[in-house]
Amino acid sequence: MSPSLVASILPLPGVSDLTGTVGVCLSGGGSRALSCAMGQLRGLRHLGLLDRVSAISSVSGGTWANALFSYLPADISDDDFLGPVILDPSTLTLSQLEQLSDNNLGWVPTRLNPPDLILKLGELKACYGYENSELWQGVIGELVLKDYQLWQADSDGFDTRYLSGTDAYLRSPDGPLARNPELTSDDFITIKRPRPQPIFNTSMFTNDGVDADLLPFETNLLAGVRASFEPGPGRLGAVGGGLLETLAMNSSFQSDAGPGTVNTTLPARAFTLSDIVCASSAAFAQMFEEQYPEFSGLVPRYPYWPIAARTSQPVMTYRFADGGSLENLGINALLARGVSRLIVFVNTDQGVCRDPASSEVIVSADLPPLFGLQPYVAGQGYVPYSDENPGQGPTRLYRHNQVFDTAAFDSLKQSLLAARRAGGALLVRQQLTVLRNDWFGIQPQPQPVDVLWVYNDFVSSWWDQLPWESRDVLTIESLDDFPLYNTFTQLFLTPTMVNALAHLACWVVASDSTLGNPGGVSNAGMFIDMFD
Template sequence: MTNRVDLGIAFSGGGTRSASATLGQLRGLRHLGWLDRVRYIAAVSGGSWAALPYTYWKGRDDDLLGVYEEPAQLDHDKVLLTPNGTLAKIISESSIAGPGLREAAGEFRTFALPENANAYIDKALSALDKSRREAGRANKTYSRLLQDKFITPLVGSQSGLRVGWEERSVDQISTDNPRTLGAHEFIKVPDGRPFFIAGATLVPPHPAFYYPPLAPVEYTPLYSGIRQQFGAIGGAYIATWAYDSVDVSPGEGGLVRVRPAADGRTFTPADIISSTGAAPQLTLLLGARGKGMLNKIFGTASGYFPAYHPIAVRATGPALDAEIPHGDGGFMDYFGIMPLLARHVRNIIVFINSNNDFDQNDDLHSLFFEGARNDSGDKSMNIVFTPARYHELMTNLAQRRTSGAPPVYCGTNWEVAANEAYNIRTYGDLNICWVYNRPTGQWNDTLKAPIKQIMSGDTKTQTDLEKKAGSFADFPWYKTFEQKPPYVIELSVAQVNLLSNLTAWTVANKDSAAALMNALGRAFGGRPPAVPADGTPD
């Protein structure tokens, strides 16, 4: 990482909507020459579904991310039929059939169930059982589904290997464990990639509280854990390959000794993206606190989402907790910004890939004012900026909305407030750019008529192929789940291509590029490097 500068980028959650938007944003940064200098990539939920594959990709970046295209250059047939890059292809083929779990869970809690509901529930749970590949580990089900969709198509048989970092660090792990671990057991990151951080949320059950005391989890290719201590939970990191072990004890030379489970489980990249993207988990766990049939439904369904053994600091030394549910990072930090602030990064770009507008975004509001605690998460511990900065951000984004300009605003010399929940110490001199996923007049105005026809929704004039492209009525705010019922997650080739084109342009257009350079260019002396001609990792 010697060529990396003090620059971090954060990608929010939002299922395949965010994965598509993140793809475009990575493409835009690469077009500007910035991507090869980023030190940290932090991501949550759907943002990690694009950022983690980028981290482990060993081929040409242009092959993975696709080639940057100006909106006016888009070709009608290519938009409909040809994914722009390997990652766009994977996202458009990532459909998972079934009911939208978060929405279904909410309905179960508010409507009475028919007497024969048990039969339907048992059928659904049986279908999930058939997706399992590890006997006795139902909580690996979601992980395996996402592995098949997002990891295996990129890295093949390596998708089931242990999480690793660069070659040198993997060799050190093998040296420290000469009889038990070989370098061939790890999937490695190509030299020169940014350091990847995924955010998740520990959801520990507590008999005294209806609402569990949530705690933020960080996953990286080197180490994972909970930075802050919450009573008997957290306060330590452990090597990521050892996460979800079943026992830990003091070792020699300042190391700890871990004992893996007898079932031979490994902690893989899919275990990271399934945990950070387990959006239904909290609703299901809260529903499991009910009685009778509701308890059965939610308790059983939640068991198909990730649960691992986290490490904790105790008076007697390091310890591993019992298996605890690990849910979506968006339950607390929807944007993935907190790990960057905890590391005192002074130049940050936050990519907000939500499905509502900035002045309606409760997650964004919670960074400046105390937020709510509900079925979607606990945002009451997120304050890191002053209210005055919120008004500054809202005013500038509103001006850009009115003019149809790209929704990008950069603030300079911000102060970061201390935050105990994320173990953030106060610091200043933060330059931060906010890039929002929203409809943009300037982008839309440059589209050719055939592209606008794809998005028009006019079934009387659209061809059959254009109709199959799906709905663009809510573009670019696709639903996190069930944009194309009955699939939980599915976007068409055209939906992925057009959203990623919008978000790439939002980053790389002339005005945005100037704003980013003015605020963050100090990180590399005001002169971003040229893009490598062959598009391969450094």
């Protein structure tokens, strides 16, 4: 008999239901999002709130931060990794902003210079003979994960360790080791300290044609498409219907092994932390693929079989896409788990402003689709999605994202503008009714969810307190675009750019500033109140 595995499938007790808890969303946005996330995690930890978060749902650059934070080796301290809390911007001298400790998360953007990335792609191709669809995985391993002991390439260029949860889960009576005695703990990457449950979001194309849709693909202990999709136009076959333990990703289904478990073939290779991190941030692979023909096919592909139709649907290989190509905030993965209080970090490069021609408030394109609206278009405004107008280009892929009432969007955008004009942090709290969304497997919740929107934008009250030399150098290095670094043109960031953005993000979370906040509540108080 050929070697096989016994893997869990959803439902798995304690993994999916987070009803009544607080979850955090770390949006996509490349090196900008990573730098923001470093400061945001730092601020929540400073307030003693991070240990009270049930889950961190992330996309793309937010996943770079979430993956490293979640799986950080035990011998690297959180202080070293997240950096110091400095809530007085007047003390942020240029020499202070230039410093990163040895194991600081902020080193990652300093390694992502596009010319160096191209050289690294060629170097890895020559060294390991990767297929192009596996190159981005190697780059992420080498430049994002390796320095944190989370990428150990073998002679073929792959980490052979399966992605899993905690050591306690691994060794539990019905855990992966008990079900698969031929494996040992050395075969897994595990979470080494108490952490919120990580949820890494990517997306999967239904086919390779121009009519393809994107389906939400999530990963932590389990991976896959939560909702069930029958075969139909634009799909290769049946998709989804549940989640498979990451241990068995890249496998083929053999048989049911018992309640909540299946027998599978051995995977073609282990599905590693680098695989999900590279898939979640595949927009950058897409960018390089479009610019450099020799790297055609750089966007990752993975074999996948559906839980619901596992006995009838064979494994198929699908092209994956950046999580932000579908839903860039990670909100819907938390709503699918029943999370009732969400802190949503919108780490965007789109500042809040008014269109001078129409006086309409323009906000990040990530927000309107959650309310059933297309991103803003000059001369048209925010157009509702409909069967007659599903959007065009990338906008079309967002048409399944609505989870909140359209009427609530106006209050959000007006409140963000008011906060921006006040010169303080852009913090807006809303009570929002959750709508059913079959695309993401979301059921209506009996009570409105509590959402704290935290929007990355220029904060004049913080900026004006910086020493003049820090402001001048930061203006030059950021191309006069602090803190809205462009995702693609500024994938590489200097330590000064990383630190400044992280310190601002931390200040937004943990400072005693009340400027622009409702009721004179401090920034820190806005976050503390989410846990009361």
